[in-house]
Amino acid sequence: MAYSTFSQEKNDALQEPMFFGNPVNVARYDQQKFEIFEKLIEKQLSFFWRPEEIDVSKDRIDYGKMSDHERHIFISNLKYQTLLDSIQGRSPNVALLPLVSLPELETWIETWAFSETIHSRSYTHIIRNITNDPSLIFDDIVGNKDIVERAEYTSRYYDDLINYQQAYNLHGEGVHKTDVGELDINMHDLKTKLYMCLMSVNVLEAIRFYVSFACSFAFAERGLMEGNAKIIKLIARDEQLHLSSTQHMINLIRSGQDDPEMAEIAEECKQAAADMFKEGAEQEKEWAEYLFKDGSMLGLNKEILCQYVEYITDVRVKAIGIDPIFNVTKNPIPWMKTWLASDTVQVAPQEVEISSYLVGQVDSEVNVEDLGDFEL
Amino acid sequence: MKQKVTVTVNGSTELVCNKNDNLLRVLEKNGYEIEYECQEGHCGTCRTIMTDGEVEYAYEPVAYIGKNEVLPCSAIIKSDLNLTIKW
Ligand code: FES
Ligand SMILES: [Fe+2]
Ligand SMILES: [Fe+2]
Numbered sequence: 115m116a117y118s119t120f121s122q123e124k125n126d127a128l129q130e131p132m133f134f135g136n137p138v139n140v141a142r143y144d145q146q147k148f149e150i151f152e153k154l155i156e157k158q159l160s161f162f163w164r165p166e167e168i169d170v171s172k173d174r175i176d177y178g179k180m181s182d183h184e185r186h187i188f189i190s191n192l193k194y195q196t197l198l199d200s201i202q203g204r205s206p207n208v209a210l211l212p213l214v215s216l217p218e219l220e221t222w223i224e225t226w227a228f229s230e231t232i233h234s235r236s237y238t239h240i241i242r243n244i245t246n247d248p249s250l251i252f253d254d255i256v257g258n259k260d261i262v263e264r265a266e267y268t269s270r271y272y273d274d275l276i277n278y279q280q281a282y283n284l285h286g287e288g289v290h291k292t293d294v295g296e297l298d299i300n301m302h303d304l305k306t307k308l309y310m311c312l313m314s315v316n317v318l319e320a321i322r323f324y325v326s327f328a329c330s331f332a333f334a335e336r337g338l339m340e341g342n343a344k345i346i347k348l349i350a351r352d353e354q355l356h357l358s359s360t361q362h363m364i365n366l367i368r369s370g371q372d373d374p375e376m377a378e379i380a381e382e383c384k385q386a387a388a389d390m391f392k393e394g395a396e397q398e399k400e401w402a403e404y405l406f407k408d409g410s411m412l413g414l415n416k417e418i419l420c421q422y423v424e425y426i427t428d429v430r431v432k433a434i435g436i437d438p439i440f441n442v443t444k445n446p447i448p449w450m451k452t453w454l455a456s457d458t459v460q461v462a463p464q465e466v467e468i469s470s471y472l473v474g475q476v477d478s479e480v481n482v483e484d485l486g487d488f489e490l
Numbered sequence: 491m492k493q494k495v496t497v498t499v500n501g502s503t504e505l506v507c508n509k510n511d512n513l514l515r516v517l518e519k520n521g522y523e524i525e526y527e528c529q530e531g532h533c534g535t536c537r538t539i540m541t542d543g544e545v546e547y548a549y550e551p552v553a554y555i556g557k558n559e560v561l562p563c564s565a566i567i568k569s570d571l572n573l574t575i576k577w
Contacts, residue, residue, distance in 0.1 A: 153552045157532060354533035361534060361554045429525060433534055433554060445525055454527035 117212045117283045127217055131373040132363065133308055134301070135215030142217055148366060151218040154359050158225050161355065163348050165236035170243045170341030177244040177339065183408035188339065190405055191326035193255045195349075196237045197265045198322060202230040202315075205272045209311060212279060222359060229352050236345045243341075260404045264397045268322070271314035275307045302379070309367065309379050313387045316360035317394040319353055320430035325398050325419055329405065331453040332414040343453070350454055357430070364434045388436045395427040395439070414447075421446040497543075497571045513545060513562040513571070522575055524562055531564035538562050543571030 121137040128147050130136060146152050180188065206227045214220045241248045255261060281292050282299050289298050327350055334343030370377040402419040410416065424440035431439060445451070493509040497516060507516045514536060517524050526536040531551030540560035547564050555561055560573070 150552065153550065157552050351528065351532075354528050355552065358532055358534055358553045365554050365556070429535055433537060444523075451526060454533070456528045456530040456532075 127215070130215035131376070132216055132219055132366065133210075133213045133376075134305065134373070137212075138215060138217050138220045140217070141221065143221070146218040147216050148218065148362075150362050151216070151222040151359070154222050154355060154362075155218070155225050158222075158229055158352070158355055161229070161348075161352055163232065165232065165239040165345060168236075168239075168341055168344050168348075170240055170345070173240070173339045173341045174243055176333075180338075181409075184333075184411055186408055187329055187405045187411055188333065188342075189251060190261070191329050192237055192241060193251060193258060194261050194264070194401070195323065195326050196234065196252070197255050197261055198268070198318065199230050199233040199237070201265060201269050201272070202318070203227055203234050205269070206230075206315070209272045209276050209279070212283060213308065226356055226359060229356075233349050233352065236349065240342055240345060260401070264322070264401065267394070267397065268314050268318050271307075271311040275304075275311040278304050278307050302375070305373075305376055306379050306383065309364075309376065309383055310386065310390075312360060312363055312367075313383070313390055316357070316364060316430075316434070317391055319357040319360055321391075321394055321398055321423060321427055323350070323353055324426055325402050325405070325423060327453075328414060328419060328422060328447060328450060329411065331450060332411060334453075335413055335449060347453055351456060354454070361433050368435060384436070387434070388431065388439065391427055391431050391436065392439050395423050398423045418446050422450070495567055495570050497567065497573060499573050499575055501572070507567065509567060509569075511567050512548075513560065513565040513567055516567065517562055517573075517575075524575070526563045529563040531561050534561070536561055536563045539574035539576075541572045541574060543567075544569040545571070 118137060121139045123136055123139075125136040125139070127138065127142075128145060130147065132148070143152055177185070177188070204227065206223045210223050211220060214223060238248065241251050245251060277292065277294050278297060278299060281290050281297050282304055284290075285299065287299050287301065289296060327346055330339065330343050330346040333339040364380070366372045367376045368380045399420045402416050402423070406416045406419075421442055422445070425442040425445055428438040428440055428442055431437070494506055495509045497505040497507060497513070499505065499517075499522070503520075505516060505520050514524055514526060514529070524536050524538060527533045528535070531547060531549050532553050534553030534555075537553070537555065537559050538561075539558055541558055545560055545565035546568055547561070548566055549564055551561050551564060553561060560571075
């Protein structure tokens with residue numbers, strides 16, 4: 115079944131599965147099979163922000179005063195995030211768009227990937243501000259073993275799916291010689307690769323950024339690199355949404371509401387999915403170790419960060435029906451909550467009437483004034 | 491006069507509060523440490539088991555909510571509730 119950008123086959127998108135049905139032809143949003151993706155699009159659009167709107171000029175002074183090992187922490191995190199968002203800005207499009215069959219899901223994937231490109235652009239904004247020669251930072255990313263290893267773990271599942279999917283689109287099922295070797299293409303394997311790919315993206319959105327987030331917020335708790343923290347706060351808000359979207363995809367598949375064969379595959383992959391989360395968490399713990407190899411930072415150390423990774427891993431796996439892996443039930447970094455809360459939330463909603471509790475959530479403009487007097 | 495409702499936790503503890511209270515605040519006020527992040531219904535971190543009762547959402551949540559689950563952060567209590575809080 116060759117992929118076409120305009121499938122002329124008449125189809126009723128309400129009857130299609132999320133993936134591997136007919137390609138989407140008309141982008142229409144008046145009806146949805148799974149309304150949630152339409153809501154996610156709306157939400158993501160309402161979150162729109164531009165890096166340049168956040169003033170990072172004071173960060174330059176803070177950065178100048180930092181010790182070498184704190185700079186190592188700060189810059190390493192930036193590099194890691196830069197690479198992960200580079201991958202995320204393209205891969206959902208390349209890997210998933212040729213397989214998707216619902217207009218609302220197709221547009222969600224594009225909206226999601228686009229928001230990742232804003233994250234990438236914000237790293238350039240931050241890096242440009244702290245150094246006169248951004249190349250020193252950017253050029254080191256692909257050669258940095260600790261960063262590459264972990265990013266490769268995510269890209270592997272994307273690449274695997276892409277290779278199979280391309281061979282399938284060109285030649286259909288059967289055994290085919292390709293650039294990456296002989297591939298035995300069958301629908302069951304293809305769907306398994308899709309599921310594992312969705313799971314690895316879910317792991318990425320669920321836990322992979324959080325060690326870095328914690329460091330950024332820990333600096334800002336001390337009044338350092340606050341411009342950076344404001345940007346990271348906006349990124350974190352987007353990532354929460356991306357996480358919800360992968361959880362929705364996975365849970366729709368698991369529940370059998372979508373493609374029954376995919377539901378069986380989800381069951382077959384249950385252990386592999388749990389293992390993947392565990393592996394992801396271990397890698398993030400190693401990252402914490404790498405960050406703090408020359409010294410901790412005030413308010414954070416390796417032990418606390420590792421516990422935090424274990425704690426959020428448990429929260430995340432429970433959301434997709436996997437039993438807790440580490441059984442860490444207490445959040446060891448309680449102040450993270452404040453940074454991960456949406457700015458639109460009022461402090462004591464129960465004290466006000468419901469009509470006034472509905473604060474403007476479609477406030478798509480984030481301006482510096484709004485953020486400026488935001489106290490944490 | 492505000493209408494009172496009862497939130498029962500784990501079948502035993504009864505918390506009396508006002509109808510239309512925010513569920514997360516009620517639980518916090520009573521010493522339950524519900525984990526949350528966004529407080530706006532889009533991250534799913536606060537997901538909690540609710541076996542019985544009725545809530546409304548201030549914002550329509552986009553986080554995944556399973557059967558018998560509630561997102562306390564943005565839930566407005568509309569009736570007596572039964573919750574299971576494991577930790
Ligand atoms: S805290 Fe995010 S959904 Fe409740
Ligand atoms: Fe991102
Ligand atoms: Fe993301």
